[in-house]
Amino acid sequence: MANRPHVLIVGAGIIGASIAWHLASAGARVTVVDAGAPGGVATRNSWAWINASWGNPEAYFRLRVRAMAEWRRLERELPDIRVAWVGGLIWELPPDQLEAFAVEHLARGYGIRRVDRVEAQRIEPQLAAPPEFALHVPGEGAVEPLDAVQALLTAAQGLGATVIANNPVRALNLRGGRVRGVRMDIGDLDADEVILAAGAGTAALAATAGLILPITAPPALLVATKPEARLLNGLVMAPELQMRQTAAGRLLATAGLDVTASCEDGSLAAAAVFEAMKRMLRSGVSLDMDFHAVGRRPIPKDGLPVIGRADGIAGLYIAVMHSGITLAPAVGRFVTDEILSGRCDPLLAPYGVERFAGFNPHGA
Numbered sequence: 001m002a003n004r005p006h007v008l009i010v011g012a013g014i015i016g017a018s019i020a021w022h023l024a025s026a027g028a029r030v031t032v033v034d035a036g037a038p039g040g041v042a043t044r045n046s047w048a049w050i051n052a053s054w055g056n057p058e059a060y061f062r063l064r065v066r067a068m069a070e071w072r073r074l075e076r077e078l079p080d081i082r083v084a085w086v087g088g089l090i091w092e093l094p095p096d097q098l099e100a101f102a103v104e105h106l107a108r109g110y111g112i113r114r115v116d117r118v119e120a121q122r123i124e125p126q127l128a129a130p131p132e133f134a135l136h137v138p139g140e141g142a143v144e145p146l147d148a149v150q151a152l153l154t155a156a157q158g159l160g161a162t163v164i165a166n167n168p169v170r171a172l173n174l175r176g177g178r179v180r181g182v183r184m185d186i187g188d189l190d191a192d193e194v195i196l197a198a199g200a201g202t203a204a205l206a207a208t209a210g211l212i213l214p215i216t217a218p219p220a221l222l223v224a225t226k227p228e229a230r231l232l233n234g235l236v237m238a239p240e241l242q243m244r245q246t247a248a249g250r251l252l253a254t255a256g257l258d259v260t261a262s263c264e265d266g267s268l269a270a271a272a273v274f275e276a277m278k279r280m281l282r283s284g285v286s287l288d289m290d291f292h293a294v295g296r297r298p299i300p301k302d303g304l305p306v307i308g309r310a311d312g313i314a315g316l317y318i319a320v321m322h323s324g325i326t327l328a329p330a331v332g333r334f335v336t337d338e339i340l341s342g343r344c345d346p347l348l349a350p351y352g353v354e355r356f357a358g359f360n361p362h363g364a
């Protein structure tokens with residue numbers, strides 16, 4: 001690239017790491033800055049299901065399906081990245097809603113099978129009480145998020161990217177209506193473009209340039225057992241919890257956290273989730289709990305991603321979302337295209353910054 005722009009990415013979670021690698025691969029000069037260790041805040045505590053499942057408007061479903069295909073592309077380009085395409089067995093919804101989900105998503109072309117108790121037991125022989133009716137989605141998968149971040153950042157560094165860890169960005173440097181870089185304790189860093197991929201920290205940084213982003217960060221619980229012999233073949237989405245087994249053998253369960261009903265560190269809720277895991281598996285009584293973590297899901301106010309430039313503030317790009325694990329490879333690719341060639345993929349059209357009321361690029 002003749003004139004290599006310098007792009008500074010705030011955030012070394014899955015979104016920042018994916019954008020960093022895609023930009024570096026396309027020839028940009030890249031600096032990634034993180035307040036903590038690479039691996040993110042949400043990312044390191046994510047359950048990391050890659051899916052285009054229920055409850056989404058069709059346009060968002062299409063983006064997620066594309067993102068699933070982009071994970072397969074990323075696996076080919078970076079062999080250190082391995083997605084476990086193990087499929088999902090879903091009976092998290094009441095049967096009528098499950099059926100509605102099947103009808104809608106089959107019409108959209110999503111590969112779903114209706115399964116009865118016998119088939120559910122065949123798919124997951126360890127289930128103590130398989131459901132009478134479930135859906136099986138063979139094309140869904142999961143990735144180990146910290147491994148993926150590490151693979152992306154290592155590859156980006158191999159292409160010349162710089163990663164600065166344990167250094168929070170204090171503010172955006174805005175001069176003459178343009179973001180020129182960031183302010184840090186180690187000094188100012190200049191850049192041609194700054195990308196905020198700072199998860200739940202994005203709103204505070206955007207505000208330093210007068211951009212108000214309504215982003216919530218509700219807590220969610222992740223419970224991990226010690227490594228076990230293989231008990232689960234794929235992802236299990238049951239009404240009590242969602243559960244999968246990592247390549248290293250840990251069973252990972254996630255559930256929303258009712259902060260009003262649990263002690264602050266989530267240990268009471270974690271104990272309840274762990275008991276539910278044990279009940280759900282035939283040899284569950286022998287499970288050993290290893291740890292739990294309370295993660296924060298970065299969720300824009302309307303539940304959909306915020307990806308795009310901030311109108312009226314040149315040099316600033318925002319990329320914050322839930323389902324960031326699912327979306328990361330597509331976001332990395334599309335953001336790189338937009339920043340380097342100005343081409344905006346139509347799949348990103350609904351997720352612009354400007355859709356939020358209260359947007360005030362020239363505000364305080």
Ligand SMILES: Cc1cc2nc3c(=O)[nH]c(=O)nc-3n(C[C@H](O)[C@H](O)[C@H](O)COP(=O)(O)OP(=O)(O)OC[C@H]3O[C@@H](n4cnc5c(N)ncnc54)[C@H](O)[C@@H]3O)c2cc1C
Nearest residue numbers: 011013015035040042043046049169199201295323324326
């Ligand atoms: C329990 C749980 C389960 C989930 N399950 C799924 C799932 O099954 N599938 C799925 O697709 N998604 C899931 N998610 C959501 C997904 O994990 C997130 O959408 C994704 O990890 C967001 O990645 P990110 O890189 O944007 O944010 P993060 O991983 O939070 O990374 C942001 C980074 O920015 C840094 N940062 C913040 N402020 C500053 C600053 N001022 N200066 C410098 N650095 C800063 C932080 O230190 C952090 O490293 C889950 C999340 C949780 C918590």
